[in-house]
Amino acid sequence: MTDATAPAPAAPAAGGKRRSLLEVDERTRRRNAAEARFRLYGIVAISVGLLFLLLLLGSILFNGLSAFQQTFVQVPVYLDPERLDPEGNRDPEEMRGVTTFGYKPLLNEAVYEKVQSLGIETPLPEPAMAPLLSDGAATTVRSFVLENPDRLGETVEFDLLASSRVDGYFKGRVTRDSIARDRFIDAAHLDLADAMNEAGTMGKQFNLSFITGTDASDNRPEQAGMGVSMIGSFFMMLVVLILALPIGVAASIYLEEFAPQNRITDFIEVNISNLAAVPSIVFGILGLAVFIQFMHLPQSAPLVGGLVLTLMTLPTIIISTRASLKAVPPSIRDAALGVGASKMQSVFHHVLPLAMPGILTGTIIGLAQALGETAPLLLIGMVGFIASNYPDGVAAGFLDPNSAMPAQIYEWAKRADPAFYERAWGGIIVLLAFLMTMNIIAIILRRRFERRW
Amino acid sequence: MYDAPTAAEQALQQHDIKISSRNVQVYYGDTHAIKDVDVDIEDKTVTAFIGPSGCGKSTFLRCLNRMNDTIDVARVEGEILLDGENIYDKKVDPVQLRARVGMVFQKPNPFPKSIYDNVAYGPRIHGMAKNRADLDEIVERALRRAALWDEVKDRMSAPGTGLSGGQQQRLCIARAVATEPEVLLMDEPASALDPIATSQIEELIDELRRNYAVVIVTHSMQQAARVSQKTAFFHLGNLVEYDDTSKIFTNPEDPRTESYITGRIG
Ligand SMILES: Nc1ncnc2c1ncn2[C@@H]1O[C@H](COP(=O)(O)OP(=O)(O)O)[C@@H](O)[C@H]1O
Ligand SMILES: [Mg+2]
Numbered sequence: 092m093t094d095a096t097a098p099a100p101a102a103p104a105a106g107g108k109r110r111s112l113l114e115v116d117e118r119t120r121r122r123n124a125a126e127a128r129f130r131l132y133g134i135v136a137i138s139v140g141l142l143f144l145l146l147l148l149g150s151i152l153f154n155g156l157s158a159f160q161q162t163f164v165q166v167p168v169y170l171d172p173e174r175l176d177p178e179g180n181r182d183p184e185e186m187r188g189v190t191t192f193g194y195k196p197l198l199n200e201a202v203y204e205k206v207q208s209l210g211i212e213t214p215l216p217e218p219a220m221a222p223l224l225s226d227g228a229a230t231t232v233r234s235f236v237l238e239n240p241d242r243l244g245e246t247v248e249f250d251l252l253a254s255s256r257v258d259g260y261f262k263g264r265v266t267r268d269s270i271a272r273d274r275f276i277d278a279a280h281l282d283l284a285d286a287m288n289e290a291g292t293m294g295k296q297f298n299l300s301f302i303t304g305t306d307a308s309d310n311r312p313e314q315a316g317m318g319v320s321m322i323g324s325f326f327m328m329l330v331v332l333i334l335a336l337p338i339g340v341a342a343s344i345y346l347e348e349f350a351p352q353n354r355i356t357d358f359i360e361v362n363i364s365n366l367a368a369v370p371s372i373v374f375g376i377l378g379l380a381v382f383i384q385f386m387h388l389p390q391s392a393p394l395v396g397g398l399v400l401t402l403m404t405l406p407t408i409i410i411s412t413r414a415s416l417k418a419v420p421p422s423i424r425d426a427a428l429g430v431g432a433s434k435m436q437s438v439f440h441h442v443l444p445l446a447m448p449g450i451l452t453g454t455i456i457g458l459a460q461a462l463g464e465t466a467p468l469l470l471i472g473m474v475g476f477i478a479s480n481y482p483d484g485v486a487a488g489f490l491d492p493n494s495a496m497p498a499q500i501y502e503w504a505k506r507a508d509p510a511f512y513e514r515a516w517g518g519i520i521v522l523l524a525f526l527m528t529m530n531i532i533a534i535i536l537r538r539r540f541e542r543r544w
Numbered sequence: 545m546y547d548a549p550t551a552a553e554q555a556l557q558q559h560d561i562k563i564s565s566r567n568v569q570v571y572y573g574d575t576h577a578i579k580d581v582d583v584d585i586e587d588k589t590v591t592a593f594i595g596p597s598g599c600g601k602s603t604f605l606r607c608l609n610r611m612n613d614t615i616d617v618a619r620v621e622g623e624i625l626l627d628g629e630n631i632y633d634k635k636v637d638p639v640q641l642r643a644r645v646g647m648v649f650q651k652p653n654p655f656p657k658s659i660y661d662n663v664a665y666g667p668r669i670h671g672m673a674k675n676r677a678d679l680d681e682i683v684e685r686a687l688r689r690a691a692l693w694d695e696v697k698d699r700m701s702a703p704g705t706g707l708s709g710g711q712q713q714r715l716c717i718a719r720a721v722a723t724e725p726e727v728l729l730m731d732e733p734a735s736a737l738d739p740i741a742t743s744q745i746e747e748l749i750d751e752l753r754r755n756y757a758v759v760i761v762t763h764s765m766q767q768a769a770r771v772s773q774k775t776a777f778f779h780l781g782n783l784v785e786y787d788d789t790s791k792i793f794t795n796p797e798d799p800r801t802e803s804y805i806t807g808r809i810g
Contacts, residue, residue: 352616422653426716428614430666430723431643440665441655 151519157262158517161298161313162253164224164287168201170236172243181240191229195221198228198251211286215279222276223284223293225252227307227314253293255313255510257284261295264509301517305477306499312510315503317521319477323393323493324462324525327473330397330489331404331461336454338401339408346409347416348438367406374403375467383471391475391492396468400461407460411453415446448540455533459526465497474498496522559586562727562757563608568622570603570612577603579781581622585727585774590749590758592768592789595778596804601761604778605729608759609645610638626727643670646720648730652712654704654719659696662704662715663687666723682722689755690718691748710741717748728752730760734767746771765805769793777801 110116115123174193178185202220206213228251236243256276259265267278287293304316350356378399382388388395419442427437443450468474475492494502500518503511563585570578578600585591585608593601603612610631612618623630631641643666654662663683666672673679683700687693692714696707704715713733720728730749734742749771752758762768768775769789776786777798785792785801796802 420653422649422651423655424614425611425647425649426653426655426719427665428611429609429642429647429649430669430719431639431641432665432669433639436669440669445656 151516151523154513155516155518155520158301158513158520159298160262160295161301162258162261162293163250163296164202164228164253164293165248165250166198166201166205166292167246167248168197168232169246170232170243171197175236176240176243181243183237183240186237186240189233191226191233194229194233198224198232205292206283206287209287209290209292211283211290213279213283213286215283219280222254222280223257225254225313226311227252250296252313253284255311255508256280257293258295258313259510260284261288262513264513301514302521306494306502308476309506309508312503312506312508312514315511315514317496317499317518320494320496320499320518321521323396323473323475324495324497326393326489326493327397327400327495328458328462330394331400331458332454334397334401335404335408335457339405339454339457340412340450342405343409343412343416344438344443347413348442349434363406363409367410370466371403371464372466372470374399375470377402378467378471389490389492391472391494392490393473393493393495394489395471396473396493396495397489399467399471400464403464403467404457404461407457408450408454411456412446412450415449415453416442418449419445448537451536451540452533455529455536459529462525462529463497463522465495465501468495468498469501474502476502496525559588561585562587562627563759564625565604565607566623566625568604568607568620568624570600570607570621571619572603572615573617577781578607581783583776583783583786585757585759587726587757588753588755589774590753590760590772591774591776592772593759593761593776593778594763594765594768594804595784597763599778600781601778602731605731605759605761608727608729609642609647611642611647613638643723644725645727645729646723646725648713648716648720648728648733650732651736652709652716654707654712654715656703656705658701659704659707659715660700663718663722666719670723672723686718686722689721689752690714691744691751692718708741710737710744713737713741713745714748717745717752721752725756727757727759730758732761732763735763742767765793777804779804 172179174197175189176186177189196218199217199220202223203217206220228249231251232249235247235249254276256265256270256273257280260281261284265281267281270276270278270281284293300314300318301316302321303318304314305319306316307314346356346360378395382395382398383390388398423441423445424437427441428434432440473493473495475494477493496518500515500522503518504515561584563583565581565583568578568581569576581604593605595601603618606612607620607624608631610620612620620632622632624632626641626645630636655665657665660683663686664673664679667679667682673682684693684697687696692711695711696702696715704712707715713736717728717730717733733749734745737745746767749758749760753773760768760771772789774786775789775792777784777792777796777800779800785796785798787797792801793805796805
């Protein structure tokens, strides 16, 4: 356009001399400058994007990686039969009578003795060893005893969780200043911890139970793990996959290949696009009203969470499935119909296989979206506090209360103790690892099935 | 090149009527695309539809195997008789019809599958082969008819989409032939091909005439003259003139036909 309307060169070929190709004229120079500028803008935009991505990843890793490490104390514990099995029957039922409170003095003794035997000087008396250990340490020892009653009377080496204050000290979160007014712990404890660390009886280790463990109560952040919420998320994804994929694909095939083009299908189409844009919390309140209050399904159950997420994922799956059906050239359908295939044969033998990579990609992206979704889960109470460990947790399945990974992260981020903050970041790393795996699977599937026509 | 038939040849060319259309109208929504077309298409004959672009050749061709059913807005009125039976009768299943009236499209459109599967697809869905050996035979016969066998017999499992354009189009012809149709419809089958591939296809069409009634849409008048015995000239949705090809090209009756073949319209 601009070329056409620009003033013509002063004189037509007859009069003026021909311009040399070796010198660039004014217009070309300006055009080239504009192009160079545009490229620069593009590079700047991409750099800014990359910078933010790096910042995000950096801060996630920086804040979260420490959650995968935990401070443990290695101590030999004398399992005193007189205190742990007062009746002397070695009957686990009776031994349950001794609660974790009964075990705590034992542990304090054990730690104190260890400290003495290492020749560490400390002003702290024996009962003051308690703040070094997690509340969960007593539980660990008690479970061991209840499972192995015959080992009473022996001295057993344990790896016990250190308290979150001590753990935080080794991770740099807790300092001598920050505990100045802490009523649980004081500087002498930290000195002792340093000495024990030097002596090799206390230190950070990889903490598998952050990945496999259960949530823990407010005052034992050191014990909290993602495991149960992972199972909750897994069950929900199963529900979403089983429901959303067939419903979504069937609906798309019908709309794209069979439905007549009329007002009703137009209306449905517009509404599916609208549904994709509905805020997820709306699906949450819908799920609350329909599945829980009306259908009386249990609260906090992965089944309900899965149903809500199915509603949310369906539009995504339908839209991407329809897009990939549309991308199959009509000539393929003509070819099939031309040799006498029925509509359904042409769809199932030719169109669907060609659309499959797109459908799978869309489904996995929909699932990934659902996996990271938090808001609707809060409304249907998918933030169950589950501290019981797996075999029970797995058997609980679809109908028993559970949590989900993002909801668990939200729960942790909400809690007061800064030790949970680290957990939340760590949880995000786990969640991102899942999402990335799913995306990689999507890419591989697309590569594998991709065919040209 | 077209040779004028001798009187004796002409006597031999008295063929049965395979398809006859009566008062066919086609509407796309409010557009009246085909107006009142009556035509008798002979068996074992190549019939060419010519005319300026947009005059309704493809539309009418697609009526003959009810491919227009797949277009929501298209509406067909009138009667089209295949061997005396109205294909637009309510009792007719278009799927059955299309097995008897095969179609080859303008752009070669092989399935993204092996050469073998391309040809075997029709026979498979119509249950024409009892076993694998049967199917192999059908596939070979179809490929031979489409003059493609020698070129592909060693790579039957290679993808059909990997062939050259002309080979792809012959593969599509083989695919159409494999279901043993009685009529072959071809919509500008050579318009996307180079001259050598085009002449191969034209030779092939001449061969196919022995077994089928062939209807070919073409925008090239030379092609119509070369391959067809009968020619129908369409203009603005009307069938203007339908006669022996020699007559149309040497001595057309309608002035519109004459101006088209002499290049004044189109
Ligand atoms: N799917 C369709 N929907 C609406 N109008 C169509 C469609 N296909 C063809 N037409 C119209 O019908 C007329 C005839 O088209 P067509 O049969 O394709 O012509 P030709 O093959 O002779 O070039 C044209 O005016 C075209 O615009
Ligand atoms: Mg056409």
